[in-house]
Amino acid sequence: MKNGAQYIIDFLLKKNVEVVFGYPGGQILNFYEFLGRSALRHILARHEQGAAHAACGYARATGRPGVCVATSGPGATNLVTGIADACLDSIPLLAITGQVHLRDIGKDSFQEADITGIVTPVTKHSYLLENLEQLPSVLDEAWQVATTGRPGPVLIDVPKNFFLEEQEMRLTHQPLLTRKTKKPDQTEEMLPLIIAKIRKARQPLILAGGGLIAADACRQLAELVALTGIPVVNTLMGKGAYPEEQPQALGLVGMHGLAPANLALNDCDLLLCLGTRFSDRVTGNRRNFANQACIIHVDIDGAELRKNVDVQYTLQMDAAAFLDRLLREKDWRKNRGITTWQKRIRQWRQDYDLPRRFTGPLKPQEVIQEAARQAGSEVIVVADVGQHQMFTAQYYPVSRGRCFLTSGGLGAMGFGLPAAMGAAFGRPGETVLLFVGDGGFQMTSQELAVIREFNLPVKVLIINNGKLGMIRQWQDVIFERHFVASDLPDCPDFVKLAAAYDLPARRVTVREELADAVAFALAVEGPALVDFRVDPEELVLPFILPGGTPAEMLGRWRGETHLRGFSGK
Amino acid sequence: MxxxxxxxxxxxxxxxxxxxxxxxxxxxxxxxxxxxxxxxxxxxxxxxxxxxxxxxxxxxxxxxxxxxxxxxxxxITNEETVSRQLSLIRVAADQNTRQEILQITEIFRCRVVDIGRKSLIVEATGDEAKIQAVIRSLKPFGILEMARTGQVAMLRGAK
Missing domain, CATH: 3.30.70.260 (ACT domain)
Known part of the structure; x- marks a missing residue:
C-alpha cells in the first residue's frame, strides 16, 4: 500500500525525473515529508516563479519535461507566469500543487485558491484530484498530455488529505487520450503536391520555428538544406534549429529580424513553414505577410493551421516525420533554378548587414558579439526579455537546437536567471551564458542564491543601461521620446549584490575592459556576474513597427540610420 | 453563418x-x-x-x-438532423383573450401547462423557426415571462 505522496514520487522516479524545482508550504508539507525520504532530488528555489521558470529552462535545455512543485494559494499562483510561458512556447511542464483538504475546498480556507480555474487558459490541461483512485490515471495522462503532440504544461492540484491517504493503486481506466477520435491522415495525398511545389519554386525559403527543435528535426533540416540549397530564416523560438554560421542561414525574421531575412520573406515565391505559428512578432501585418509566396504550413497542432495566416497548403504532421519523408525523395539537386535567388540574398547580406564595429559609449551589441566570439557555440545561451534579448537573437550565432533559451511567446521578464539555473541542472558540465537586462534581472535575482549554493556554471551578463530598454525604445520611436516609467535609478550596485551572494563579479564601463571581463567570467569555475554599463540610447534595429511590413523596416546599414522606413532594395 | x-x-x-x-x-x-x-x-x-x-x-x-x-x-449544420428547443412562455390572458390563445397553442401543437387568473403558461417544443413563430403569435397578448432552453440536436437516419 502506498499513500498519494509516495505514489507521485515513485511515478516521477519511474519516468526518470532527475530533479524537481519547488517551494514548500502548509498544504504540501506531507508531500515534502516523503520527498525528503526518496531518491528524487529537490531544488529549493527562492520563489515559486523561479521554480516554474527553472523547470521550464530544464525542459527547454533537455527536451524532457520539467517538474515544479508548490503549495496551495500563493504558492500555486506564483507558478502561473512560468506555466503561461511554457504554454505559449510549447514546453513540456508538470506542475504539482498542494490544495487545502478536500472537505475545505470552496470555503475560502486559509491559502485556498482555485488554481485549476486560474490556469485553465494557460495549460494544455489541468486536474483537481477528487479521489485517490484517480491518481494513477491522472498522473499517467498528465504526463502523456504534457509530452505528446504539441508539448505543453499540465497542472495537477492535490488536496492535502490525499498525500497521506493510503490505498492499493492501479490504473483504473485507459488514459483519456485513447478515446479521442483521430482525423484521417491526408499526408500521402498532399505530399506529392507539396514536393512538386518546392521543386518548381524559383525563390523558395524555409521558415524554421520552435517546433523543429521540439521534434528533434534539426538534423533532417540541415540535410534538406544541404541537398536543395534553400535558404532558411528562423523565428525566435526556431533559433538554433539550423546552424546560423551556415551560408544559407539568414537568421531571425520579424519585428527585429535581420534585413536580409525579412527581405527574403517579402520576396520569396514559396515559403515552407515548419513548426511555427505565425506570431504577430513574425508576421507584422498579417495580410501582407509573404504575399508573393505560396505558403506551405506544417505543424503538429492542427489548430495552428489557418489560425493566423491564410495559407495554400497545410499539413498536420510532426516536423521530423515530414522532413524524413522529403528526404526520401530523389534528385533534389536537379533544382538549379534558385541560384539567381541565392545570389540576390548574398547581395542583401552584403548591403544590409548588422553594424559590427562600434564607437562612442559601450554598446549592448558588442558585449554579445564579444561573448559569442569567446564562448562560441559550445555553450547554452539564455536571454531574458527586452532589447538585450533581440540583440542576442541577432548577434549570437547558435548552431544547435536547445542551446538558445528564451521566453518567446509570453515575453516574461525575469525568466532568464531561473531558466539558466534550470538549464544548468539539466545539462551539468556545460556553461550557461545568461544575457539579462537590469530590469529583468531585478525581477528574479533571488535565484542567485541557488546558483551559488550549487556552484552552477551560470555566467550572468547584465546588459545594464539603467533603463527598461525596450519600453524606452518604443517611447523613443513611437511616443516621440516621451519617456515614462522607463528609467531605472542606478541601484542596486550589482557587483555588491553579487558579493552579497558570494559570487565573483566585475563591472565594465568602457570598451577596453570588455574582452577581459568576458574572459574572466568564462574562466571562473562556477558562477560569475558581470555588470556591463551600456549606452541607453541604443535602439534595436531593424525594427518593423507593429502591423508593419518589411518595406517599412527601420534600420541602420552602411553607417546610416533609416528611421523613416526601408527605401531601397 | x-x-x-x-x-x-x-x-x-x-x-x-x-x-x-x-x-x-x-x-x-x-x-x-x-x-x-x-x-x-x-x-x-x-x-x-x-x-x-x-x-x-x-x-x-x-x-x-x-x-x-x-x-x-x-x-452537424449541413447534416440531416432533428433539432429541438423547449420554451415556457407566460402569456397575459383574461376571459376575452384566453380562447384565442388556446387556439393558437393548438395550431402550433403547444401545451398549456398552467392557468392563473390573469395569465397562462404555454410550453412549446420545436426547432428554432417554430419557437420563433409561437413567440411572434403570442406577443400581441403580452408575454410576461419566458424561459428557453438552447438547442439539442441529433443526426437523422443511419447508425
Missing part, C-alpha cells in the same frame, strides 16, 4: 467551464449551449450553436478538438 456543433465530452468536473472559457478567450460567439448526460454515464453531450465566418468556425472545431476532455466534435 450560424453553425451547430455536437460535441461529446468526458463527464468530468470543470469541463463546462473549460469549454466556455475557450469560447470567451478566443472571442468566439456562443448563441446557445446545452450540456446533458448521454446513454454513457462517463460522457456528456454538448450542443453548441455558434455564429461566425468560415475561418472562425474552422477554429471553433479545431480548438474544441484540442481539449483533452473533448472526445468528438461534429459540425
Amino acid at each position: 450560424r453553425h451547430t456543433f455536437a460535441v461529446l465530452v468526458e463527464n468530468n468536473p470543470g469541463v463546462l467551464s473549460k469549454v466556455a472559457g475557450l469560447f470567451s478567450r478566443r472571442g468566439f460567439n456562443i448563441e446557445s449551449l446545452v450540456v446533458s448526460e448521454t446513454e454513457d454515464p462517463s460522457a456528456s453531450r454538448m450542443t453548441i450553436v455558434v455564429e461566425g465566418d468560415a475561418r472562425v468556425l474552422e477554429q471553433v472545431g479545431k480548438q474544441l478538438n484540442k481539449q483533452v476532455d473533448v472526445i468528438k466534435v461534429n459540425d
Whole structure:
C-alpha cells in the first residue's frame, strides 16, 4: 500500500525525473515529508516563479519535461507566469500543487485558491484530484498530455488529505487520450503536391520555428538544406534549429529580424513553414505577410493551421516525420533554378548587414558579439526579455537546437536567471551564458542564491543601461521620446549584490575592459556576474513597427540610420 | 453563418467551464449551449450553436478538438438532423383573450401547462423557426415571462 505522496514520487522516479524545482508550504508539507525520504532530488528555489521558470529552462535545455512543485494559494499562483510561458512556447511542464483538504475546498480556507480555474487558459490541461483512485490515471495522462503532440504544461492540484491517504493503486481506466477520435491522415495525398511545389519554386525559403527543435528535426533540416540549397530564416523560438554560421542561414525574421531575412520573406515565391505559428512578432501585418509566396504550413497542432495566416497548403504532421519523408525523395539537386535567388540574398547580406564595429559609449551589441566570439557555440545561451534579448537573437550565432533559451511567446521578464539555473541542472558540465537586462534581472535575482549554493556554471551578463530598454525604445520611436516609467535609478550596485551572494563579479564601463571581463567570467569555475554599463540610447534595429511590413523596416546599414522606413532594395 | 456543433465530452468536473472559457478567450460567439448526460454515464453531450465566418468556425472545431476532455466534435449544420428547443412562455390572458390563445397553442401543437387568473403558461417544443413563430403569435397578448432552453440536436437516419 502506498499513500498519494509516495505514489507521485515513485511515478516521477519511474519516468526518470532527475530533479524537481519547488517551494514548500502548509498544504504540501506531507508531500515534502516523503520527498525528503526518496531518491528524487529537490531544488529549493527562492520563489515559486523561479521554480516554474527553472523547470521550464530544464525542459527547454533537455527536451524532457520539467517538474515544479508548490503549495496551495500563493504558492500555486506564483507558478502561473512560468506555466503561461511554457504554454505559449510549447514546453513540456508538470506542475504539482498542494490544495487545502478536500472537505475545505470552496470555503475560502486559509491559502485556498482555485488554481485549476486560474490556469485553465494557460495549460494544455489541468486536474483537481477528487479521489485517490484517480491518481494513477491522472498522473499517467498528465504526463502523456504534457509530452505528446504539441508539448505543453499540465497542472495537477492535490488536496492535502490525499498525500497521506493510503490505498492499493492501479490504473483504473485507459488514459483519456485513447478515446479521442483521430482525423484521417491526408499526408500521402498532399505530399506529392507539396514536393512538386518546392521543386518548381524559383525563390523558395524555409521558415524554421520552435517546433523543429521540439521534434528533434534539426538534423533532417540541415540535410534538406544541404541537398536543395534553400535558404532558411528562423523565428525566435526556431533559433538554433539550423546552424546560423551556415551560408544559407539568414537568421531571425520579424519585428527585429535581420534585413536580409525579412527581405527574403517579402520576396520569396514559396515559403515552407515548419513548426511555427505565425506570431504577430513574425508576421507584422498579417495580410501582407509573404504575399508573393505560396505558403506551405506544417505543424503538429492542427489548430495552428489557418489560425493566423491564410495559407495554400497545410499539413498536420510532426516536423521530423515530414522532413524524413522529403528526404526520401530523389534528385533534389536537379533544382538549379534558385541560384539567381541565392545570389540576390548574398547581395542583401552584403548591403544590409548588422553594424559590427562600434564607437562612442559601450554598446549592448558588442558585449554579445564579444561573448559569442569567446564562448562560441559550445555553450547554452539564455536571454531574458527586452532589447538585450533581440540583440542576442541577432548577434549570437547558435548552431544547435536547445542551446538558445528564451521566453518567446509570453515575453516574461525575469525568466532568464531561473531558466539558466534550470538549464544548468539539466545539462551539468556545460556553461550557461545568461544575457539579462537590469530590469529583468531585478525581477528574479533571488535565484542567485541557488546558483551559488550549487556552484552552477551560470555566467550572468547584465546588459545594464539603467533603463527598461525596450519600453524606452518604443517611447523613443513611437511616443516621440516621451519617456515614462522607463528609467531605472542606478541601484542596486550589482557587483555588491553579487558579493552579497558570494559570487565573483566585475563591472565594465568602457570598451577596453570588455574582452577581459568576458574572459574572466568564462574562466571562473562556477558562477560569475558581470555588470556591463551600456549606452541607453541604443535602439534595436531593424525594427518593423507593429502591423508593419518589411518595406517599412527601420534600420541602420552602411553607417546610416533609416528611421523613416526601408527605401531601397 | 450560424453553425451547430455536437460535441461529446468526458463527464468530468470543470469541463463546462473549460469549454466556455475557450469560447470567451478566443472571442468566439456562443448563441446557445446545452450540456446533458448521454446513454454513457462517463460522457456528456454538448450542443453548441455558434455564429461566425468560415475561418472562425474552422477554429471553433479545431480548438474544441484540442481539449483533452473533448472526445468528438461534429459540425452537424449541413447534416440531416432533428433539432429541438423547449420554451415556457407566460402569456397575459383574461376571459376575452384566453380562447384565442388556446387556439393558437393548438395550431402550433403547444401545451398549456398552467392557468392563473390573469395569465397562462404555454410550453412549446420545436426547432428554432417554430419557437420563433409561437413567440411572434403570442406577443400581441403580452408575454410576461419566458424561459428557453438552447438547442439539442441529433443526426437523422443511419447508425
